[in-house]
Amino acid sequence: MDVVLNFGAPTKSDDDPDPWGNRVRPGTVRRVLAYFRPHLGLVALFIAIAALEAAVVIATPLLMKELIDGGILKNDFGVVILMAVLTAALAVVGALLSLFSAYVSARMGEGVTYDLRVQAIDHVRSLPVAFFTRTQTGVLVGRLHTELIMAQQSFGHLLMSATSAVTVLLVLAEMFYLSWLVAVVTLVLIPLFVVPWVYVGRMIQKRTGRLMEANAGLGGLLHERFNVQGAMLSKLFGRPDEEMADYRDRSGKIRDIGVSISIWGRMSFAMMALMASIATAVVYGIGGGLVIDGAFQLGTLIAIATLLGRLLGPITQLSGLQETAQTVVVSFSRIFELLDLKPLIQERPGAGELEKDVAPDIEFDDVTFRYPTANEVSLASLEHLRTKRENEELSADVLRGISFQAPAGTLTALVGPSGAGKSTITHLVSRLYDPNSGTVRVGGSDLRDLTFDSLRETIGVVSQDAYLFHDTIRENLLYARPTATEEELIEACKGAQIWELIESLPRGFDTVTGDRGYRMSGGEKQRLAIARLLLKAPTVVVLDEATAHLDSESEAAVQRALKTALRSRTSIVIAHRLSTIREADQILVIDGGTVRERGTHDELLAQDGLYAELYRTQFANPDRFGPKPEPEPEIDEEPEPVATFMGHGG
Numbered sequence: 001m002d003v004v005l006n007f008g009a010p011t012k013s014d015d016d017p018d019p020w021g022n023r024v025r026p027g028t029v030r031r032v033l034a035y036f037r038p039h040l041g042l043v044a045l046f047i048a049i050a051a052l053e054a055a056v057v058i059a060t061p062l063l064m065k066e067l068i069d070g071g072i073l074k075n076d077f078g079v080v081i082l083m084a085v086l087t088a089a090l091a092v093v094g095a096l097l098s099l100f101s102a103y104v105s106a107r108m109g110e111g112v113t114y115d116l117r118v119q120a121i122d123h124v125r126s127l128p129v130a131f132f133t134r135t136q137t138g139v140l141v142g143r144l145h146t147e148l149i150m151a152q153q154s155f156g157h158l159l160m161s162a163t164s165a166v167t168v169l170l171v172l173a174e175m176f177y178l179s180w181l182v183a184v185v186t187l188v189l190i191p192l193f194v195v196p197w198v199y200v201g202r203m204i205q206k207r208t209g210r211l212m213e214a215n216a217g218l219g220g221l222l223h224e225r226f227n228v229q230g231a232m233l234s235k236l237f238g239r240p241d242e243e244m245a246d247y248r249d250r251s252g253k254i255r256d257i258g259v260s261i262s263i264w265g266r267m268s269f270a271m272m273a274l275m276a277s278i279a280t281a282v283v284y285g286i287g288g289g290l291v292i293d294g295a296f297q298l299g300t301l302i303a304i305a306t307l308l309g310r311l312l313g314p315i316t317q318l319s320g321l322q323e324t325a326q327t328v329v330v331s332f333s334r335i336f337e338l339l340d341l342k343p344l345i346q347e348r349p350g351a352g353e354l355e356k357d358v359a360p361d362i363e364f365d366d367v368t369f370r371y372p373t374a375n376e377v378s379l380a381s382l383e384h385l386r387t388k389r390e391n392e393e394l395s396a397d398v399l400r401g402i403s404f405q406a407p408a409g410t411l412t413a414l415v416g417p418s419g420a421g422k423s424t425i426t427h428l429v430s431r432l433y434d435p436n437s438g439t440v441r442v443g444g445s446d447l448r449d450l451t452f453d454s455l456r457e458t459i460g461v462v463s464q465d466a467y468l469f470h471d472t473i474r475e476n477l478l479y480a481r482p483t484a485t486e487e488e489l490i491e492a493c494k495g496a497q498i499w500e501l502i503e504s505l506p507r508g509f510d511t512v513t514g515d516r517g518y519r520m521s522g523g524e525k526q527r528l529a530i531a532r533l534l535l536k537a538p539t540v541v542v543l544d545e546a547t548a549h550l551d552s553e554s555e556a557a558v559q560r561a562l563k564t565a566l567r568s569r570t571s572i573v574i575a576h577r578l579s580t581i582r583e584a585d586q587i588l589v590i591d592g593g594t595v596r597e598r599g600t601h602d603e604l605l606a607q608d609g610l611y612a613e614l615y616r617t618q619f620a621n622p623d624r625f626g627p628k629p630e631p632e633p634e635i636d637e638e639p640e641p642v643a644t645f646m647g648h649g650g
């Protein structure tokens with residue numbers, strides 16, 4: 001059953017180059033069939049209904065034959081009435097059967113699509129962050145949604161083709177039974193009918209592909225230009241006349257293809273009607289002669305002509321069978337391609353849990369790391385801009401032999417030049433990536449031996465540009481802990497120095513924020529992210545301090561918020577502010593992927609090495625480490641036990 005087919009994406013036109021992965025891999029058909037195993041009952045029911053439907057289709061002409069030959073021509077009123085009633089009853093049965101068949105095929109198709117969709121979404125959810133950094137969101141969503149719908153629709157057509165095949169066979173058999181001569185003539189006529197039909201179908205399909213592509217292109221452009229940042233950029237830097245000309249050009253293309261599709265569509269209808277009329281004329285011509293010759297009676301001729309009418313629809317359905325089957329296999333294959341992408345970071349069977357509410361220590365033991373290749377984490381077909389060279393291209397080691405210990409409840413500051421590897425170290429702490437060699441341990445356990453749940457619970461991350469969902473402030477906060485009470489939310493916001501702002505908003509926690517709605521400043525967003533962290537109450541905090549130049553009020557607020565957030569937790573901070581660096585229990589100076597120097601602020605200054613140089617340059621260039629904090633906020637509070645913050649381990 002395995003096939004190897006060439007294909008372009010179902011939504012693309014023939015001349016669209018599909019750079020990689022454009023082959024259906026062997027085994028796809030078997031895999032598609034496997035999805036039907038749970039629905040075998042429905043499959044059997046569907047086949048039974050298809051056979052019954054076909055039987056109804058061929059029974060009606062026989063009744064008409066009897067009505068004319070046995071009733072009208074013999075002046076038998078009773079037979080006429082009986083046959084007319086039976087014909088009407090069969091029509092009702094046929095209509096009910098076709099409804100039932102539509103229901104069963106939809107249940108089957110939707111069932112298979114449901115299984116595939118849930119499986120694909122679950123799989124994508126489990127992929128590491130590296131996958132999402134490479135893939136284009138729009139293309140990924142298209143794969144999970146649009147292409148799946150296409151698979152389902154094509155699959156529906158395929159099922160209807162199965163019914164059509166049974167009907168065509170039975171109708172032809174009956175025609176041969178009634179008159180082999182007329183049946184042979186009909187068989188000769190079929191190719192004359194099918195060939196132009198297939199040609200017109202291809203024309204329409206090609207143009208539909210182009211239309212979808214043109215629509216997707218315009219849609220993508222509008223999506224990019226009409227979001228907040230895009231609209232702002234285009235207002236500040238855009239060239240309105242040229243941009244409008246581009247929109248007009250694209251819209252014009254969509255209009256032209258639309259016109260062409262509707263003409264070809266009309267042509268296909270006209271052709272169908274024409275061919276049906278010609279075929280009927282031929283059948284009546286030959287059949288009429290045979291009736292005059294006495295070869296068969298008038299009723300038989302009417303029955304044959306009626307059968308002919310029932311033949312043409314299913315034949316057109318079958319003429320697209322190969323293409324439909326190909327679309328089904330291709331669409332499924334593209335989902336399978338995604339399902340076959342192994343997550344680089346996986347939870348080991350039998351993985352353990354860290355002790356809750358106790359700040360653990362963190363240890364890097366001779367860690368070496370390079371970012372994975374494109375092929376290791378993603379699919380070329382989901383990235384528009386991947387070059388072939390990138391597939392296997394190995395990056396240089398970004399971290400080399402990193403070893404350090406961050407004792408429980410202490411603050412470790414990472415400093416160093418841009419591109420030194422500081423963010424990469426934090427990525428390994430939160431297990432966004434695994435090291436290529438060496439070990440990262442939290443609370444004495446290799447991260448690879450811990451469950452994802454335990455890691456999520458233990459480690460809280462605040463990035464430079466905190467992401468907020470387009471939702472209310474309340475929902476954004478509850479995302480960290482859905483069970484938090486109103487009081488806990490307020491307490492967290494107070495700790496993060498953001499409560500005053502929220503309180504001043506007319507709708508308070510119910511203010512909608514995120515990309516649209518109330519747009520928070522950089523400092524406010526980071527404080528809200530800190531509130532989220534306080535609610536989650538992790539025992540390890542990974543923080544990338546904002547480099548953005550905050551005004552002194554925001555700066556002080558963020559600083560106070562951090563003091564609460566980091567208290568008694570084991571913290572790894574990419575530090576940009578002198579105040580944070582001075583408070584650190586140890587400073588690691590990262591340079592070229594190695595720990596170049598380590599110690600406290602005073603020790604490192606005394607060494608007069610890279611740190612001392614960075615320290616000096618930050619005074620020359622305050623933006624690097626944030627504003628010069630004069631006077632510096634002092635940390636004079638004693639560390640508190642971890643579980644004191646709202647009783648949730650913080």
Ligand SMILES: Nc1ncnc2c1ncn2[C@@H]1O[C@H](COP(=O)(O)OP(=O)(O)OP(=O)(O)O)[C@@H](O)[C@H]1O
Nearest residue numbers: 133371395398416417418419420421422423424425
């Ligand atoms: N996904 C990636 N794939 C390949 N290389 C990467 C990737 N992310 C980062 N790098 C490279 O790894 C090196 C270390 O990057 P990293 O972001 O850890 O530096 P950093 O010290 O945090 O820099 P900065 O202070 O500017 O944020 C850089 O050379 C960077 O270009």
